[in-house]
Amino acid sequence: MAKPSQSSFVVKYDDNNQEFSIIGSMRPQDVSELEACTKLLETSLAGVRGTFYVNVKRLVRLNNIAFHVLAGSLVRACSERPDLRVAVITSSVVGWSTRKFGALNKVNPNIVVEEYDSEFYPGQSFLEEGEFIPILRTQTKMTWRHERNILPRHGMREGLTIADICCGIGDFAVLVYKEFKPARLVALDHSRSSLGYARKVAADFGIQGIEYIYGDAAEMLLEDEQFDFVTCRHALQIFNKPDLILKELFRICKPGGRVYVTNEKISQCLGEPRGESIQWTYDELSKLFAHFDMDLEFGPKSRKFMVEAGFDDVRMESFMVTNLDGDPQDFADIVKSWEELFAGGMSQQRGDSAEFVEKFRRGFQDHLFAALHPKGYAGWPVWVASGRKPA
Ligand SMILES: C[S@@+](CC[C@H](N)C(=O)[O-])C[C@H]1O[C@@H](n2cnc3c(N)ncnc32)[C@H](O)[C@@H]1O
Incomplete structure (x- = not known):
């Protein structure tokens, strides 16, 4: 029997700022739960030039299923398009996020992580x-x-x-x-x-x-x-x-x-x-x-x-x-x-x-x-x- 989902998240894309935001807790039990999110991410990525921002400042939890889905889309887009840069914006308030997304920089140097409050005000x-x-x-x-x-x-x-x-x-x-x-x-x-x-x-x-x-x-x-x-x-x-x-x-x-x-x-x-x-x-x-x-x-x-x-x-x-x-x-x-x-x-x-x-x-x-x-x-x-x- 499938476990009940522990996900409760919102995804948004702001075309003006080329910013894709995920807010809440993303803990799907199966990849199919992320279908709408992946679709929005892929269509947003397809339409951008220069830097694509992924705002996870208020993404409180993320399980491995979700991380692999997100990481897969970002890495694939960067390897297909060397002109593309992805900036993942994390916050020190959500302690794990800088470390977790930071690993993607080793896979593709065009993916960078910026902890936005590290040099705060x-x-x-x-x-x-x-x-x-x-x-x-x-x-x-x-x-x-x-x-x-x-x-x-x-x-x-x-x-x-x-x-x-x-x-x-x-x-x-x-x-x-x-x-x-x-x-x-x-x-x-x-x-x-x-x-x-x-x-x-x-x-x-x-x-x-x-x-x-x-x-x-x-x-x-x-x-x-x-x-x-x-x-x-x-x-x-x-x-x-x-x-x-x-x-x-x-x-x-x-x-x-x-x-x-x-x-x-x-x-x-x-x-x-x-x-x-x-x-x-x-x-x-x-x-x-x-x-x-x-x-x-x-x-x-x-x-x-x-x-x-x-x-x-x-x-x-x-x-x-x-x-x-x-x-x-x-x-x-x-x-x-x-x-x-x-x-x-x-x-x-x-x-x-x-x-x-x-x-x-x-x-x-x-x-x-x-x-x-x-x-x-x-x-x-x-x-x-x-x-x-x-x-
Ligand atoms: C002038 S002190 C006032 C503290 C307290 N309210 C008082 O009246 O004694 C300003 C406080 O705001 C905090 N602060 C500054 N930037 C903040 C931020 N972005 N989020 C939360 N707290 C922040 C500082 O750490 C500091 O404790």
């Missing part, structure tokens, strides 16, 4: 490395004082299914878990070191209800319409194509559910005394991020992006994290780490002069001075936006 590497962890911890501690009250105004309540996308070290997920007792909580990030840290913190605090997963926010393996509430904090501002991420957040949100994002407008960080120097440095910080294709001015633009992504009932507000929120030293710690990370690594990477770096550092030091001054005031504004996916 180069500017973001600053934000994915271990040294960013203490900053994220203190930042979340300070923003939570505000957000725990703000979140219910955006639809957060107990018992929801929640996803926190670009979760970083997972502190926000832990706080949400404790405060709002979700029915399910998934936290996704593309930094293995941050996720490792997040898992360790959860284990240390005996929290077992959070599913931490490695993934790419722009190409999530999560299925459509699963979550009542999707959060994505301080992350749209670091993507050069925030609309692509929002599209994914929209996709995984249930109709009637809400997506909640927070972002900054960094040039509006402020402080007194020494306001002028502080202002200069944060204006420059905004330009520094723009140099690496990141938009730290994104906050007030969130409404436009949410409306254009198809959300309705868009709600927006902003809050100011200040030195008066709690221990002023916490605020000072954040600013100190910004100075190290931005005036240190990032500014150096851009090739800034020693004079520039000195002045750039001074603004952070003045912000810190204002935060700790007995009559001083220092602030960091954050914008919150949420939108409903139409029912």
Whole structure:
């Protein structure tokens, strides 16, 4: 008796980009199950010139029967047509795919494999490395004082299914878990070191209800319409194509559910005394991020992006994290780490002069001075936006 098929996949061909995509799980028990797929692949191959792209970024599983069928078509086409090049686009999120398809390059050198996220958003590497962890911890501690009250105004309540996308070290997920007792909580990030840290913190605090997963926010393996509430904090501002991420957040949100994002407008960080120097440095910080294709001015633009992504009932507000929120030293710690990370690594990477770096550092030091001054005031504004996916 034939075993029931474990396949559940979609194949698409985009003629404009000469891109053949396979999404899902391809595990046929018999070659005949792939008839339609093979036919589409062969007719697509017959019509292309130059490079043919095979997108397997979201192909989660593939058995040997399917691999041989796909490989056979690609190898045959390349040996019949030496002008043809096949680029198989894999993702590090689906660990086996680069290795498996990479073997085809030995059979025919015109078949190459490109792991599209191996050099992902180069500017973001600053934000994915271990040294960013203490900053994220203190930042979340300070923003939570505000957000725990703000979140219910955006639809957060107990018992929801929640996803926190670009979760970083997972502190926000832990706080949400404790405060709002979700029915399910998934936290996704593309930094293995941050996720490792997040898992360790959860284990240390005996929290077992959070599913931490490695993934790419722009190409999530999560299925459509699963979550009542999707959060994505301080992350749209670091993507050069925030609309692509929002599209994914929209996709995984249930109709009637809400997506909640927070972002900054960094040039509006402020402080007194020494306001002028502080202002200069944060204006420059905004330009520094723009140099690496990141938009730290994104906050007030969130409404436009949410409306254009198809959300309705868009709600927006902003809050100011200040030195008066709690221990002023916490605020000072954040600013100190910004100075190290931005005036240190990032500014150096851009090739800034020693004079520039000195002045750039001074603004952070003045912000810190204002935060700790007995009559001083220092602030960091954050914008919150949420939108409903139409029912
Ligand atoms: C500025 S941090 C914010 C982290 C966290 N949401 C918070 O507020 O503390 C941005 C996060 O986005 C993650 N990230 C960057 N690119 C990503 C991608 N393509 N997919 C998933 N996560 C990504 C980084 O690893 C980092 O943890």
